[in-house]
Amino acid sequence: MPVAAGSAGSASNSQCTLRGSGTSVQVSGLTLTAMLDLTFHPAFNGVKSIWANALDQSGLFSPSPLLGAYTVAVPSPQPPVPVQAAPSAGSGAGQVFQFVWTDANGANDITWARVLINSSQQAANGCYFSLNREDASVLLADDSGDLRLKVRLGVNESVSNTSCSIHGAGSSLQAVGSTLSLYADVRFRPAFNGFKRIWMNATDRSGFTSASPQVGTYDVFSNAASAPAPAGVAPSAASGNRQAFTFSWRDANGAQDIAYARVLIHSAQQASQGCYLQIDTAASRLWLADDAGAGTTSVSLGAAQTTENSQCRIHGSTSWMSRNGDTLTAIVDIAFKPSFAGLKAIWMNATDMGGLTSPSPQTGAYTVTP
Numbered sequence: 001m002p003v004a005a006g007s008a009g010s011a012s013n014s015q016c017t018l019r020g021s022g023t024s025v026q027v028s029g030l031t032l033t034a035m036l037d038l039t040f041h042p043a044f045n046g047v048k049s050i051w052a053n054a055l056d057q058s059g060l061f062s063p064s065p066l067l068g069a070y071t072v073a074v075p076s077p078q079p080p081v082p083v084q085a086a087p088s089a090g091s092g093a094g095q096v097f098q099f100v101w102t103d104a105n106g107a108n109d110i111t112w113a114r115v116l117i118n119s120s121q122q123a124a125n126g127c128y129f130s131l132n133r134e135d136a137s138v139l140l141a142d143d144s145g146d147l148r149l150k151v152r153l154g155v156n157e158s159v160s161n162t163s164c165s166i167h168g169a170g171s172s173l174q175a176v177g178s179t180l181s182l183y184a185d186v187r188f189r190p191a192f193n194g195f196k197r198i199w200m201n202a203t204d205r206s207g208f209t210s211a212s213p214q215v216g217t218y219d220v221f222s223n224a225a226s227a228p229a230p231a232g233v234a235p236s237a238a239s240g241n242r243q244a245f246t247f248s249w250r251d252a253n254g255a256q257d258i259a260y261a262r263v264l265i266h267s268a269q270q271a272s273q274g275c276y277l278q279i280d281t282a283a284s285r286l287w288l289a290d291d292a293g294a295g296t297t298s299v300s301l302g303a304a305q306t307t308e309n310s311q312c313r314i315h316g317s318t319s320w321m322s323r324n325g326d327t328l329t330a331i332v333d334i335a336f337k338p339s340f341a342g343l344k345a346i347w348m349n350a351t352d353m354g355g356l357t358s359p360s361p362q363t364g365a366y367t368v369t370p
Helices: none
Strands: 010-012 016-028 031-040 046-051 066-072 081-086 089-092 094-102 110-118 127-132 137-141 147-152 158-160 164-176 179-188 194-204 214-220 229-234 237-240 242-250 258-266 275-280 285-289 296-300 306-308 312-324 327-336 342-352 362-368
Touching: 081 194, 081 214, 089 094, 094 110, 094 164, 094 194, 110 179, 127 147, 127 164, 127 179, 137 164, 147 158, 147 164, 229 342, 229 362, 237 242, 242 258, 242 342, 258 327, 275 312, 275 327, 285 306, 285 312, 296 306, 296 312
Parallel strands: 089 214, 237 362
Antiparallel strands: 010 016, 016 031, 046 066, 081 094, 094 179, 110 127, 110 194, 127 137, 137 147, 158 164, 164 179, 194 214, 229 242, 242 327, 258 275, 258 342, 275 285, 285 296, 306 312, 312 327, 342 362
């Protein structure tokens, strides 16, 4: 494969790599001088002889005399090294762990860094996750062991399987010199209770992966799971034909643990012929049930969109949601249709990341005026 001198191209075989950027050719009188930028590979180590020849414009080849010798001595590449987990022997329902790796080529040489917390060294049904340096995210494995549940470091979001959840807001990354540290906010599920071991490994830019030593232990004891709870609605008693309601829910595991939050405004506790809505917190999207209570249409919160059925219309541009500690708050701008006039009750519930759904208490009332 040809490489142009001075170009960004390169060519490789199993013995060496020729880089165009460091290669040059000079002609002066009867002399041609070639500066070749060569990098040798570890498999080519040892004393090597150097021969050279040339071909002219008429097709004549020179002899190929021995011109010198070169001893190739390339250190074998070293993969990253897992250093520690802190705490190395802890207990509880979870915490912010510190995981540390080093790389002789610098912390930025580490592309993937992995942690497994389980009773045995297998990804399935464990708390197995990997740091992706490229986009500063963590991928949590699902229950079958596939790394596919993504959470961004420093962002108020979370992902869960049946063993644990990773919370982005409490997680961060630090790279100093040859040392990479991941601070991961890990919380365990009650079903994962018991004595667990911690293993770590990492992969560098060359594709070399370290060994996977055990670096610590953790005794998981998580309290029985509790579902989110509706906290209330404001106003809780009012009348009119349009209202920006403030709905709130709480979750002991943090507001980011709430996956779906629901509101029903109706004279009877049924979805059909009512104003029944669900907020998908991860997508920041609100879904409104149709008149039959089976199909849905949706709007993005904060977007200049509306969706409606025969009972109500949702205005997306004046609706939004926020999280603060254990509380999820949604402002929902609802305009009611004249045919929906009368006294209506308001019910609320929510479902968390683990699939637990709260009861659906009545939290208020609203009289719809024509």
